[in-house]
Amino acid sequence: MARIITYQQAIGEALAQEMERDKTVVLMGEDVAGGAGAPGEDDAWGGVLGVTKGLHGKFGDRVMDTPITESAFVGAAVGAATSGLRPVVELMFIDFMGVCFDQIFNQAAKFRYMFGGNAETPVVIRTMYGAGFRAAAQHSQCLYPLFTHIPGLKVVTPSTPYDAKGLLIQSIRDNDPVVFCEHKALYTLEGDVPEEAYTIPFGEANVTREGDDVTIVTLGRMLQVAHEAADALAKDGINCEVVDLRTTSPMDTDTIIESVENTGRLVVLDESHPRCSIATDVSAIVAQEAFGALKAPIQMVTAPHTPVPFAENLEELYIPDAANVQDAVRKVMGKD
């Protein structure tokens, strides 16, 4: 039965239910048990923001704290995945992926291909992303476009508690490496989540609002910004359709194109940088596949091409907001 829980609780519940169901599911990462030296009892912290709290008490050694050496423990998880386990490895901030790119890009992503389909790497890399926490340039980026670029990786960006649970269970059961990206600002978001385990297939975008004037394609935390803008625009008689991608690889291009063919206008809203991003990718696909349907040039609403600023006033300016989206929508409507 569905009840209201947070995004953070939904992730913890998905992990607990899959560990219960499948003994090969193990957790690894910095402080996921309780922190180095912590007793690992139920009241231990459970990850930097408490997502894995309580799991060590329930599953013991299947929840492993690791040293602060991302390349080593992500590599260990990838290796374990090729030899019978289903590790869920937590890489605290997506910004730290840089130190273990070889394990992810050249090893995990390539095994199935290079061994002629005879190897599987069912590893999930959970990681936090996103700005808004005064965490500065090295702890605030939205780097999912980098992973989306690599064939062999699946990339998931849940925007709601319901999606977080269903997509994480799907990720754990998937036989390929999955990068599971959690926006820090969403952890406290509440929503209806069934108590039972369930899955959401990859490559299925969610139309979260129907409208005939403009399609807004977005993902992750920006879904809320899109809805805020759409609510305001509706008062002016502009009806936006909002498409939440849910996964950037695979990506549900059919739903995007179907929507743009109906509305004739596209705004892509993405918190990542503007170059070689989800915004450019979606724009290119629509320009190639649905150019004839477009009534106006595509607009991209993204962060600027700069590092994430630490200064509060600059960081607020950096993150796309509903006013930016409204401006872009008015522009494609010819009402700017």
Next chain:
Amino acid sequence: MSESIRAICMPKWGLSMKEGTVAGWLMDEGDEISSGDEVMDVDTEKISSAVEVSESGILRRQIASEGDTLSVGDLLGVLADADTSDADIDAFVAEFQANYVPPADDEEDGGAATETVDVDGRTIRYLLRGEGGVPIILVHGFGGDLNNWLFNHEALAANRAVYALDLPGHGASSKDVGEGGVAALAAVVSGFMATLNIDKAHLVGHSLGGAISLCVALDNTDKVASLTLIGSAGLGAEINGDYLQGFIAAERRKDLKPHVEMLFSDPALVTRQLINDLLAFKRIDGVQAALETIMAAFAPGGNQALVMRDRVGDIAAPVLAIWGSGDRIVPASHGEGLPANVRTEIMAGQGHMVQMEAASDVNRLIDELIG
């Protein structure tokens, strides 16, 4: 203030409905309204339907306008007698609006929250509305849940207790369906009655739920006060096996939608939210296996395994069969030529979900049967 003034309020269709948007009035100010009349079309996130009034009078005031989005319980219009003064109506409206508090987001539905009960080791979810009298039990069909009765449940509960349950494998009940056939599911409904100490009930079943209700009535003649079968299985071998298979096999929106549209006479009722809700149900662990088990026992090879047509005449209680003439799942011909103890009503142009699409007519027929 005249006591003849009555408010027409935004109804609550289903547990999750918070607000509705006025799609248009079906009656003008000054029109005479009888109990059961539909006065307004309303769209919600999940479904569109008509607002039905339960009282009579003259529609003296249209308060809500087309396009307005109003919370559950908010004022749509005012019914009153012809001799009630405009000043009294103005005062009534002012007082209503001054006192109206929209339901809080997290508020449960005034005591009508779902409950669960353990029936022979299975958790069965149900929703109880109303109280007293010989209760009604509403039994949904294959792939459905207790929300299939959202336009019937409250209307039928005006004078009696009405239970709507989730069958095993459905809604929020246990996903263990046992052997999965009509008789096995009927045993669960009988067990539900026994566990809740319901000695006698009016059974109302839709589709597979009709066959289950019929099976319960045949096995427990003394416990069934009346039987209403809506687009019911169990009265002939034929059933749309392609629909059942397609519903089970569909994993994505675009695969599921054409199948769900076959249920309705008006495909516009199949909203995105309705499909999303069905997909969310199908994606819960254990549901797929439950549906496949039921299908294998209920309609192996696309034909119904259990046909009880010859035994309907054995039921002492009154029996009502309701069908949409355009039912694409179970043919309306199954409602014809039944024994004399069965009253059959075939509704022109309606489909399989006739209890949703022609709710007021179905509710009226059930009320007439039950008395």
